[in-house]
Amino acid sequence: MAGEDLSNLRIARDSRTSSVAPRRRGRTWRWLALCAILAAAAYFAVTYRASVTVDAAAVSEAYPSQGYTLLNATGYVVAQRKAAVGSKATGRLEWLGVREGSQVKRGEVVARIESLDVSAQAEQAAANVKVARANLEQGQAELKDAERALKRSEELLQQKFVSQAAHDQAEARYDKARAGIASLKAGIAVAEASYRATQVGVDQTLIRAPFDGVVLTKNANVGDNITPFSAAADTKGAVVTMADMSTLEVEADVSESNLAKVKLGQPCEIQLDALPGIRFRGVVGGMVPTVDRAKATVTAKIRFVDRDARILPEMSAKVAFLEREVPAGERTPRTAVPAAALAERNGKTIAYRIEHEQAYATPVEKGEAIGDLVEVKSGLKPGDRVVLRPPASLRDGARVSLAKK
Secondary structure (H helix, E strand, O other), X not given: OOOOOOOOXXXXXXXXXXXXXXXXXXXXXXXXXXXXXXXXXXXXXXXXXXXXXXXXXXXXXXXXHHHHEEEEEEEEEXXXXXXXXEOOOOEEEEEEOOOOOXXXXXXXXXXXXXXXXXXXXXXXXXXXXXXXXXXXXXXXXXXXXHHHHHHHHHHHHHOOOOOHHHHHXXXXXXXXXXXXXXXXXXXXXXXXXXXXXXHHHHHOOEEEXXXXXXXXXXXXXXXXXXXXXXXXXXXXXXXXXXEOHHHEEEEEEEEHHHHHHOOOOOEEEEEEOOEEEEEEEEEEEEEOOOOEOOOOEEEXXXXXXXXXXXXXXXXEEEEEEEOOOOOHHHOXXXXXXXXXXXXXXXOEEEEEEEEOOEEEEEEOEEEEEEOOEXXXXXXXXXXXXXXXXXXXXOOOOEEEEEOOO
């Protein structure tokens, strides 16, 4: 064995054995590539898809006047001329000619109560006037007869055809007839005054509008009993309530500590809760010269400069007392965001707009400052939500979640 030649010994390498190593190396590279892809995906998922907790605010509409508003107050729309319309007479309501919202003119009859009794009294008084006038005519006829008899008596007395006593009787008759005329004239005056009184009673059964205005509420219906003071049970004192819409104004409570910021003639802006998209011009028309001790406030009366048929009494209102009059070009709202929502990136002003829980870098064009807000001329629209104080690490398209408050 030791003498045998080993130089001819060979390891048999067939084609199957020679191909194992390349296959192993191929699988290794594929695993490395897969790991690299997974690592990159994990990196991008962490970098771009991880949720970032942020504060958010809504893009809103702001008026330039907010930048020079001295004071804000709340109040209600009231009518300076308002009346509960009733009657001085007592009776049953037999006719009502208006309803809520009816426009009426001063002196227009809006309702009527029963008037048969007072009408009968008026007719009786009118007849008494006729009787008094007829009595006057009779008295005047008697006066003329007495005057003629007196003249004849004077002529006969001069001729000594009648005695002095007969003449004195004729003269007394004349004086009595003349005095009777004065009494009859006074009786006519009394009858006419009585007739006018009954006419007033008839007129009081007609309920008239005291001024031009609008019927706000209907307080009684046909058939209700109307009394001047509504003292009896199941009676009404007022038939309708009406107001003069040309006297509408806002009464707002101003804290006594802020009275120095309010003065007569000061320009204001009025916003009604019922019409949130409109700002009405106003001016301070007066201040109630007393302080409400319970609330420590003074009532300011703000007169509307612009009239609108949609403004109604008792609407709630917000009043902004301004430093100066609002120019015509600043009476329209502007799109605005909080100043903290804007950031500088690569020399551009951007805001991160939140949509579907992702923040998208949106270039914007800044305008003027409006108080704590900044006007945005382009890039955003009212209702959009934006990130406040965006961190420098926040990337375009990153997932965000809102911080809990």
